[in-house]
Amino acid sequence: MARVLIVDDSPTEMYKLTGMLEKHGHQVLKAENGADGVALARQEQPDAVLMDIVMPGVNGFQATRQLSKTLETAHIPVIIVTTKDQETDKVWGQRQGARDYLTKPVDEDTLIKKLNAVLKG
Numbered sequence: 001m002a003r004v005l006i007v008d009d010s011p012t013e014m015y016k017l018t019g020m021l022e023k024h025g026h027q028v029l030k031a032e033n034g035a036d037g038v039a040l041a042r043q044e045q046p047d048a049v050l051m052d053i054v055m056p057g058v059n060g061f062q063a064t065r066q067l068s069k070t071l072e073t074a075h076i077p078v079i080i081v082t083t084k085d086q087e088t089d090k091v092w093g094q095r096q097g098a099r100d101y102l103t104k105p106v107d108e109d110t111l112i113k114k115l116n117a118v119l120k121g
Contacts, residue, residue, distance in 0.1 A: 001024065001025040001026045001027070002026050002027070002046075002047035002048060002115070002119055003026070003027045003028075003029060003044070003046045003047050004021050004026050004027070004028055004029070004046055004047060004048050004049070004050060004115070005028075005029040005030070005031065005037065005040060005041055005044065005046040005048070005049045005050070006018065006021075006028060006029070006030050006031070006049075006050045007031045007032075007033070007034060007036075007037030007049060007050065007051045007052060007055070007060065007063060008032070008050070008051075008052040008055070008081070009032050009033055009052065009054075009055045009056065010052070013052065013081075013104065014030060014032075016105075016106070017050060017081070017106065017111075018030070020106070020108045020111055020112070021115075023108075024112055026115075029044055029046055032055075033055045033056055033057050033058060034051075034055055034057060034058030034059055034060060034062055034063030034066075035057055035058040035063070037049065037051065037058075037063050038058070038063050038066045038067060038073075041067055041073050041076055042070075042072055042073055045073075045076070046076060047076070047119055048076065048077050048078070048079065048115060048118055048119060049067065049076055049077070049078045049079070050079050050081045050115075051063060051064055051078050051079065051080050051081065051098070052080075052081060052082055053080060053082040053084050053089070053093070054082065054083070054084070060080060060082065060093075061092060061093065061096050062096075064078045064080065064093065064096040064097055064098050065096040065097060067097065068096065068097020068098075069097065074097075077099040077100075077118035077119070078097060078098045078099060079098065079099060079100045079101070079102060079114055079115065079118060080093045080098045080100070080101045080102065081102045081103075081104060081106055081111075082101075082102075082103060082104060083103065083104045084103070085103040089101075099118045100114045100117070100118060102114060
């Protein structure tokens with residue numbers, strides 16, 4: 001299936017998301033912060049990125065903006081996956097280039113549906 005990069009500093013969330021994706025046949029790449037996520041996305045060219053917002057150093061909004069505004073990674077869809085559930089956060093995430101926005105805890109069916117939608121374009 002797809003190669004999906006998870007960018008999240010929480011080992012628990014990384015474990016949960018990895019399990020959901022692998023159960024549906026996806027290959028998972030992992031980064032624990034925004035800077036590593038951007039670097040890995042440039043290097044590996046995943047099919048999609050699941051991006052947390054609250055992380056040390058480069059946060060998820062900044063990393064999403066870097067990915068969506070850089071020619072070599074602009075084609076990679078980013079889905080923000082975060083505990084931040086304010087409407088202003090969702091709007092800001094879309095302005096940074098995110099294709100979709102999910103709040104934690106993530107429902108597996110919803111995650112897979114949204115991932116499939118961004119993969120199809």
